[in-house]
Amino acid sequence: MSHTFSPRLIILGAPGAGKGTQAELISKDKKIPHISTGEMMRGAVAASTDLGAKVKSYLDAGKLVPDELVIDLIKDRLSQPDCTNGFLLDGFPRTVAQAEALDILLNGMNKPLTHIIELEVPDEVLIDRLLDRGKSSGRTDDTREVIEERLKIYYHQTAPVSNYYSKSNRLIELRGTKVVSAIFADISNLLSS
Numbered sequence: 679m680s681h682t683f684s685p686r687l688i689i690l691g692a693p694g695a696g697k698g699t700q701a702e703l704i705s706k707d708k709k710i711p712h713i714s715t716g717e718m719m720r721g722a723v724a725a726s727t728d729l730g731a732k733v734k735s736y737l738d739a740g741k742l743v744p745d746e747l748v749i750d751l752i753k754d755r756l757s758q759p760d761c762t763n764g765f766l767l768d769g770f771p772r773t774v775a776q777a778e779a780l781d782i783l784l785n786g787m788n789k790p791l792t793h794i795i796e797l798e799v800p801d802e803v804l805i806d807r808l809l810d811r812g813k814s815s816g817r818t819d820d821t822r823e824v825i826e827e828r829l830k831i832y833y834h835q836t837a838p839v840s841n842y843y844s845k846s847n848r849l850i851e852l853r854g855t856k857v858v859s860a861i862f863a864d865i866s867n868l869l870s871s
């Protein structure tokens with residue numbers, strides 16, 4: 679049964695919570711695309727596309743890109759054939775408006791989300807992890823100043839997304855301070871139950 683199941687899941691959590699790391703492991707294990715809006719936009723900036731030009735200043739400042747741009751990007755991506763048998767969203771939705779747009783889109787396709795997982799990690803740990811990542815990631819937004827801005831934005835604009843899902847009893851919270859393999863085991867259990 680589990681091998682035919684196609685999860686359509688999102689991983690929520692603050693910057694540095696470990697979304698990207700877990701998303702990569704799950705996407706390989708379940709053979710579903712790992713869709714990271716942050717990666718897509720960094721790619722657009724690197725390739726100097728029209729989208730890249732529009733979003734660069736937001737990324738550099740650690741601010742959220744306007745909803746319309748990200749929602750269009752996701753609509754386009756989810757309509758591609760590799761998403762037919764499930765997908766994993768990492769870094770989207772980041773506002774309640776994005777979460778609502780996603781529900782409408784997926785309900786219209788008769789493919790609602792199957793799992794909404796949040797990784798919980800305290801602030802001190804997040805800042806340490808992000809500063810550490812900044813040493814090797816080459817990401818222009820992993821500096822202390824931009825990290826603090828991203829956390830502030832997370833609490834103001836993105837934390838309400840968790841409420842949006844918990845109000846409809848869809849949110850699954852996991853402790854994100856465990857070692858990578860233990861969190862992966864927790865998520866795998868959820869996906870196979």
Ligand code: AMP
Nearest residue numbers: 715716736737741742743748769770772
């Ligand atoms: P991430 O790689 O998920 O940490 O995203 C890096 C940056 O991309 C964020 O700080 C935002 O500037 C932008 N970004 C990524 N996903 C979104 C989203 N869903 N909504 C708005 N901006 C986003």
